[in-house]
Amino acid sequence: MSHENKYLVQGFTCANCAAQFERNVQKLSGVESAEVNFQASTITVIGDVTKKEVEKEGAFENLKLYKEDEQIVQSSKWRSSATWKTILSGLLLLSGFIVHGTVGEGFLAILFYASSMAIGGYRLFVQGLKNLTQARFDMKTLMTIAVIGAAIIGEWGEGATVVFLFAISQMLETYSMDRARRSISSLFENTPKKARTWRDGSWRDVHVKDLAVGEKVMIRPGEKVTVDGIVKKGVSSINQAAITGESIPVEKQVGDTVFAGTLNEDGQLEVEITKRNEDSTLSKMLKLVEEAQAKRASAEAFIDRFAKVYTPIIIAIAIVVSVVPPIFFQGEWSSWIYQGLAVLVVGCPCALVISTPVSIVTALGTAARHGVLIKGGIHLEEAGRVDAVAFDKTGTLTKGKPEVTNMWVSEQTTENEFLNVMASLEQNSKHPLALAILTFIEGKMNTSLEEVTDFYSETGKGVTGTINKVSYFVGSVGYINEVTHMSDEVISQVQQFKSDGKTVVLLATSQNVIGMLALADSVRDESIGLMKALHNMGIRNTILLTGDHEKSAQMIANEVGMTNIKANLLPDEKVNYVKALREGGAHVAMVGDGVNDAAALATANVGIAMGGAGSDVALETADIVFMKDDLSKLPFTVLLSRKAKRVIKQNITLSLLLKLLALSLVIPGWLTLWIAIIADMGATLLVTLNGLRLLKIKKN
Template identity: 75%
Template sequence: MSRMEKYVVQGFTCAHCASQFENNVKQLPGVEEAEVNFQASTITVIGNVTKKDVEKEGAFENLKLYTKDEQVETKSLWSQSSTWRTLISGLLLLSGFFVHGVWGEELLAILFYASSMVIGGYSLFLQGLKNLFHARFDMKTLMTIAVIGASIIGEWGEGATVVFLFAISQMLETYSMERARRSIRSLFDDTPKQARTWRNGTWIEVDVEDIMVGDRVMVHPGEKVTIDGKVIKGASTINQAAITGESIPVEKQSGDPVFAGTLNEEGHLEVEVTKLNEDSTLSKMIKVVEEAQSKRASAQAFIDRFATVYTPIIIVIAFAVAIVPPLFFNGIWLDWVYQGLAVLVVGCPCALVISTPVSIVTALGTAARHGILLKGGIHLEETGKIETVAFDKTGTLTNGKPVVTDIWLANEEKEAEFLTIVASLEQHSKHPLAVAVVKYVDEKNWNNDREVTNFHSETGKGISGKIDGISYYIGSESFITQVSEFTDHTQAVIQQFKEEAKTLMILATKKDVIGMIALSDSVREESKSIVSALHHLGIRNTILLTGDHERSAQVIANQVGISEVKANLLPNEKMSYVQSLRDSGRHVAMVGDGVNDAAALATANVGMAMGGAGSDVALETADIVFMKDDLSKLPFAIQLSRRTKTIIKQNITLSLVLKLLALLLVIPGWLTLWIAIVADMGATLLVTLNGLRLLKGKKVHSNKQSDNALN
C-alpha cells in the first residue's frame, strides 16, 4: 500500500536544483508522485520508497532529509563552506587586481585570477559544463560560457569578477531562504505541546495531537492557549496579537472563541475544544504561508529566458561563419575560422551577464544605506510594478500601543486628583490600558501611590478599591453600569468617544460617575505623508486591511488618507483579499508587521515588513524589510526600483546593440579579435558605469515632492 511522506530538505541552493531533485525522485522505482516546495524546503513523496533512497537522489547537491520528528541541523552563515570559498575567492581577486596594477597582467596576476575563478565557481562550472553536454541553456550555462570566453580572450580579471559576484548572490540567496524556512518551522516551537485536559474525572497533561473536539482544557494566567475553542467557564483578557495583530487585549467570557497561540493574561479559563490541532487558526496560518510561497511563480529573469535562445544562436552563427564561406564561396579556411573565433569572442555574453547584477547589486547597496533590506533583485524589480498598496493597521500605520487621548470630568473635580486616584488603583496592573494611564500620570510627575485598601479585581471586567474611605470602581461601560447610573450627558459623551473608536476607562463611585479616560492606538507621525507621497507617485489604490472593527479602522483611514477599508479580517481573509486583487490583474504590495500578516505578505507580489516591531515570521516571509520601523522609506523603495528597472533595460539594450554592431562586421569580413575584444570590454565597462549611477539615489523625504527623491 502506498504511503505519503513529507521530508524537510537541507541544502537547496537554487530553484533549478530543487527541480532536478524532484525529477530524480520521480524516476525512482516505487514512487508514484513527488513534489518539491523550494520555498518551504520540503519534498512530499507518495509511494513505497525509503528516506535513504530519496536522499541518494539529492547527492549531486549534498542534500539531507529530515522527518517531522527529527531535529533539523542548522548552520550559521559562517560555518558553511560556500561562504569561506566566496571570501577566499574575493581575496584572490583583490590580490590579482593589485598584482595586475603593479606589474601588469603577467603570470602571477593570471594565477590569482584563475585561482579566484576555480575556488569561487568550480561547482558553477561543473553544472554549466554538464548543462552544455545535455544542451540545457540556463543561467549557469550562460555564466560558464561567459567565464570561459573571458579566459580565452585574456580577460582574466573580468571573468574572476563575474564569478565572485555570482557566488555572493548565490550565498546570500541561500542564507536568506534558510532563515525564512527556519522561522516558519519555529512557529510550532512557540506553542505548547501539551494541554491540561479533563479526562476520567481529573485534569491530566495530554499531547495536543491527541486532543479531540469536545474535550475541555484549562488555561492558567500567563499561559498560551493550546488549541482553538470556546470559553465555557471563567473570564479573562486575551492578547490576540499573534492572530489578529491588535495590541489591546480582548475580554473573553463564556461563549467567546479563543485561538491557539494567543496569551491568557489574567484569569483562569476552561475551554471547550472546537478544532483539532492541525485545523487550528495558527496551524492553518503556517500552512497558508508555505502554500502561498510555493504558488508564487518565481519570475524568471530576462537573462535566463534569453540565454536559452541567445547562447545556441551565437554558437550556430560562429560555426556557420567558420565553415560556410570556405565550403560554398571559395573562402580561405584560415581567414573564416579566425572570423568564427571572433564571433565566439564577441558573442561572449560577459556584458549581458553583468548588465543586470551590477545594477541590482548597486541598487541593493543604495537601499541598505537608507535602511531598506531587499531580499533579492527580483523583489526590487517587482516593487517598480506596484499599483496597489495594502496596509495592516496596528504597528504599521499606528504605533501599536494605546495612549491617553482625552480626559473627561463629570463635575468640577480637578484633573490631577482624578488621575492620581485612577493611577493609584491601576499601578499594579499589567493590562496595557492601565500601563498607559500610569505612564501618562508619571510623565506629569503627579503622585500615584495613594494608599488603596479592599482592592479587588474582577478579571476581564474592572477593578475596585478604597482610597480615603471612599470605594472607587474603574472599568468598561458594561462594568460601571453594574455599579452606578449614567446621566444622559454622560451617555452622550460615551457615545461620542465610541464613534471616534476610542477605548474607555470609567471611574465611578456607587453614587455617580466621576470621569473617564479615552485611549486609542496613536497614528504614526509619518503615516499621512507616506500615503500622500504614494498617491503622488501614481499609486492611487491604497487599502487598509485590519482585524480591528470597522469604526476604528475607518477613523485611522480618514486620518492618513487611505481610500479603501477592509475590517474585521482574520489572517486567511487578508490573504484571500490580497489574492483577489492579484487575480484582478493588479500588482499588489502588502505592508504589515505581525504573524497574522505573514500569509498576506507571502501572497502579495511584494511583501513588506516593519523591521523592529515585526514578528519573526512576518520579517522572514516579507520580501522587503524597513529597518527601524521607518515606513517613510516606502516611496524611496518604489522610486529606486523604477529607476533600477530602467537602467537594467538600458544595459541589456546597450550590450546587445554593441554585440550586434560587431557581428555585422562579419559580412564584409572586417571582424577581428581585437574589435571583438574592444566590443566586449567596452560593453562591459559601459553597463557597469551605467549601473553605478544608482549610487546617486537620495533619501526620500515624504513631505516633499517625490520627484526630488532620485536625481
C-alpha cells in the same frame, strides 16, 4: 552515512565557471548532490567526500574552499597570480607592438605576442579545449577558438590583444561580484567568535557556539554584542545598524532586548541569553540573505535559458560568415575566416551573463544595509511591480498601544483631583488601558498617590477601591452605568468619544461620574508621510484591512490619507479580499506584523512584515522584512526594486544592442577583432558599472 558540508568559495570569476565547478563536483564518486550559489559564493555538498577532493575539482579556476567558521585569507588583488599574469601578459603585448612597429612583424614580435597569449590565456585555453572535446560551448570555448584561429591566419597581435582584454574582463567581473557580495557581508563582519560568560563563579571567555540559553554574558563598552538576549544589568547605547538599518544608537536598559552583531557604544551590560548562536536574529538574517541570493529572478532565469541557445547560434553564424562568402561569392578565405573569428569574440556572452546577477546582488546588499531583508531576486522584481498596498491596522499603521487622547472632568471636581484618584486606583491594575492611563497621568502631574483600601478588580468591567472613606469605581461605560447614575451630559460626551472610534474609561462614585478619559491606538508618526510618498510614486490604491469596527477604521484611514477601508474582517476575509484584488488585475503588497496576517502576507504578490528584529514569525512568513518597525522603508524598497528592474532591462538591452551593432558590420565586411574586442569589453564594463549604481541608492 552521507554528510552535508557547506563551503565558502574564493576565486569565482564568472557564472559559467561556477556552473562548471558544480558539474565537476557532482561527478565525484561519493557525491549525492552538489549545489553552487554563485551570488553568495558558496557550494553545498551532500555525500561522503573530503574538502580537498572538492577543492581539486575547482583547480581550473584556482578556487579555494573555506568552512563557514574558518577565517578566509583575503589576499590583496595585487598579490594574486591572476593579476600578475595579466600584467605580465600586457607588458609582453606592449613589447610585441613596439617591436612590430619598429622592425615589422618578424619572429621577435610573434614571440612576444605568443608569450603574452600563453601567460594571459593559459587557463582559458585549457578549459576552452576541454570544453571543445566535450562539445560544451561557453564563452571560454568561443574565445579559445577565436584566439587559436587568429594565430593560425597570422593575426598574432590581435589574438594576443583578445587574450589580454579577456583577462581584464574576467578581473572586472570578479571585482564587481566581490563588491556586490561585500555590500552584504560587510554587515556581518567581525561578529565576535568568543563571549565572556559567568561560569563556576568567575567570568570566562568561551566560544559563542558553546553558550546556552539562560547563561549570562558581559558586553563591555566598544564591544559587539555576542548574543541575542535581555539586559539584566547596566545601561548603554547600542548601534543596531547591522540589524535594523537605523544609524542612531538606541538606549538599552534592564529588560530591553539586544541582538548579536550590534555595537555596544558606552556602558557595560550583563545580558541573559535568550537564543542560541545559530538561532540569533543575525544568524537567521545571514541564512535568509544567502537563500535570497540563490532565488533567481525571472530575468536571471531568462538570461540562463537565452545563453544556452545564444552561444550555439553565435558559433553557427561564425561558421556561415567564414565559409559562405568564399564558397558562393568568391571571397578570400583568410579575410572571411578573420571575420568569423571576430564574430566569435563579439558574440562572447560575458556582458549578458553578468548583467543580471551583479544588479540583483547589489540591490539585495543595498536593501540589507538599510534594514530591509528581501528574500530573493524574484521578490525584488515583484516589489517593483506593486500598484496596490494593503495594510493591517494595529501594530502596522498604528503603534499597537493605546494612548489617552481626550479628558473630560465634571464641574464638581478639579482636574488634579480626578487624575490623582484615577492614578491611585489604576496603579494596582495590570490591564493595558490602566498602564496607558498611568503613563498619561505621570506626564501631567507629580503628586504622591493616595492609599487605596478594599481594592477589587472585576475582569472585563473595571476596578473599585476606597480612598479616604469614599468608594470609587473605574471602568467601562456598561460597568459604570450599573453602579451609578449617568447624566445626559455624561452620556452625550461618551457617545461623542465613541463616535470617533475611541475607548472610554470613566471614574465615578456611587452618586455621579467624576470624569472620563478617551483612549485610542495612535497612528505612527511616519504613516501620514508614507501614504503621500506612495501616492506620489503612482501607487494610488492604499487599503486598510482591519478587524476593528468601521468608525475606528475610517478615522485612521482619514488621518493618514488612505483611499479604501475594509473593516470588521476576520483573518480569512482579509485573505479573500487580497485574492479578489489580485484577480482584478492588481499587483498587491500586503504589509502586516507577520503574526496575525501570515495568510494574507502569503496570498499577496509581495508579503511585507514589520519589525523582523527579534521576530521569528516575521522572518519566516514574509517575502520582504523591515527589521525595524519603520514604515518609511516601504517607499525606499519600492524605489530600489523599480530601479533594479530598470537597470536589469538596461543591461540586457545594452549588451545585446552593442553586439548586434558590431555583428551588423559583418555584412559589408568591416568587422575586425579590434571592434569585436571593444564591443565585448565595452558592454561588460558598462553593464557592471550600471549595476553597481544600485549601491548608491539611499533611504530619504
